[in-house]
Amino acid sequence: MWQTNDEALESIAIGAGILGTGGGGNPYTGKLRAKEVLKQNGPVTVVPVDELSDNEAVVCVGGIGSPTCDVEKLRGLESYHALRAIESYSQIKATALICNEIGGGNSFEAMIAASSAGLNIVDGDGMGRAFPELQMKTFFIYGAPYVPMSLCDEKGNVVYITEALNAKWVERLARASTVQMGCVAAYALNPMSGKQIRDTAVPGTLSLTFRIGESVRKARLQHEDPVAAILRTHPGKILFEGKITDLERQTTGGFARGRVKINGLNNFLGELLEIEFQNENLIAMQGESILAIVPDLICIVETETAEPITTEMLRYGFRVKVLGFPAPAQLTTPAALDVVGPSAFGYDLGFTPISI
């Protein structure tokens, strides 16, 4: 068990930017919101998955929308309201909360709601990274129910999806409401038992964001290479290094979609990398050659500081390193690859894990 103090939030924001693989909402605004709420209500205790008793009622909360809108639209306690809404619908009081996805601003959403409600949060999440769509959660892939869910916006609108053909239909319906709500909203899922969390969550990911962020901050202070520090803390590799020279980005269908081109520098001089994204980075290609593809993580960081650059912050001229990390084991089973593998994003490609 550990507590999310102010220093921890600084580190989590960096680690969340890395594991967000480009998405999950803006970690900087998420951090500011978390700081404000935690200043009022006190820090939140982080409980390991293994210490959950079976009769816990763990509610997953998170933000939904486009990261491009997330940095433009003020948010408040929508995730807390979504928590109260699902408690009201299910008639079950939550005993703890868990992140929907560990990436980006979503690392803070459960914390914000938990601080407001006086609850603990679980050290884990439902993706082990960030993914753009709701059905892409390990909770659902491994059998936890995808309905009911509540969806709230900052205006006070509340929608429930209580029956759906499958988790993908929950995504379709929630996304359509989210677009109306201004392309950013928050949701909460039906309470899960301790056993359901142990069986389906990716454990330890909040601690991991903290450790990654700590290593970066320490390296910066000591004038060491923060990218090397990341890779020592969380095994991965440098896929590419260069300068962003082109960017296409649209807010369409409730997502930020596009591609970014990076011209090589140093060891990669004369080479070109293209990354396609749907909120999160999906594929990193050099011509026909695929360097990394979902569900593996593709993270763009600023070369000197290792500051993660999320999809909505990409722009011409950034000097960046592109890092690749293997997906958590829960994302590479055949059942998971059906939902989060290359074909789920429209690529007619199998999943080839990166070698590190």
Add this chain to the structure above:
Amino acid sequence: MWQTNDEALESIAIGAGILGTGGGGNPYTGKLRAKEVLKQNGPVTVVPVDELSDNEAVVCVGGIGSPTCDVEKLRGLESYHALRAIESYSQIKATALICNEIGGGNSFEAMIAASSAGLNIVDGDGMGRAFPELQMKTFFIYGAPYVPMSLCDEKGNVVYITEALNAKWVERLARASTVQMGCVAAYALNPMSGKQIRDTAVPGTLSLTFRIGESVRKARLQHEDPVAAILRTHPGKILFEGKITDLERQTTGGFARGRVKINGLNNFLGELLEIEFQNENLIAMQGESILAIVPDLICIVETETAEPITTEMLRYGFRVKVLGFPAPAQLTTPAALDVVGPSAFGYDLGFTPISI
């Protein structure tokens, strides 16, 4: 009190086509569905608004979507499922049902659900015609609550909207889900008391559709002019007569939107009428001159038979008469005109009632 037998359904389909003012869903497919359900479960008793006791729990059910999709997409008992869903959410058993709008196929939706549930229906509705958007109900204009509502599709998806800024937000959110559901769905509103129905509904409209339809069928049998028979039964006027010569129609944003041009015949030879519609006919214009505008009713009927031609059935070559009817009094108060008057549809025009 009267009962909806097979013959009554034939008449209601015609009257519903007239009061639908172009929309409300296809009355022919609505009639076929009602016949099938009533054959299985028996006819439905129609209860006057005045005979409702205060402690009734009257649920409004209806279809939502684009009429163009309504004739292409098979439907079943979605409105019955929406009824059961709102009963489950509100924990109140319905004692009777009422039409959301009296026009088109929606005249049959409450009947279908009522027959399935063994309930009566109220002789009235929430519009006194058909309108394209949910917030345009007299229920809401005169103070009945617009949340919670349930929304169901034929696939088994169920969505609730339980809090909303206003009735227009219910429309936005429900429309977005409806588009995902295939542009046709059914909904049910929170149960209303007998007093709420008496205070807010447009009474007697189901009987009116029946009487209009009876007059048309009788005139046809007796080789009399069925259009004249309509106008004797329900005071209105012939706005125009001609041939449909041009049609623009798009399914966009969950509605059928467009305009139809009618070249004059007989008394109107050499003249041109244009009608704009959003599911329902909104405005009938001859050049700069406005012959009729919402909330007054603009109805296109086949010249010889007086068969109503709804928006989705319009096509080149139909010989038609265009009828105008004054809106019910509930739709022409200042409060109502804010919601269903010309400006609510984007026309920078005041409401000028037709003279008959």
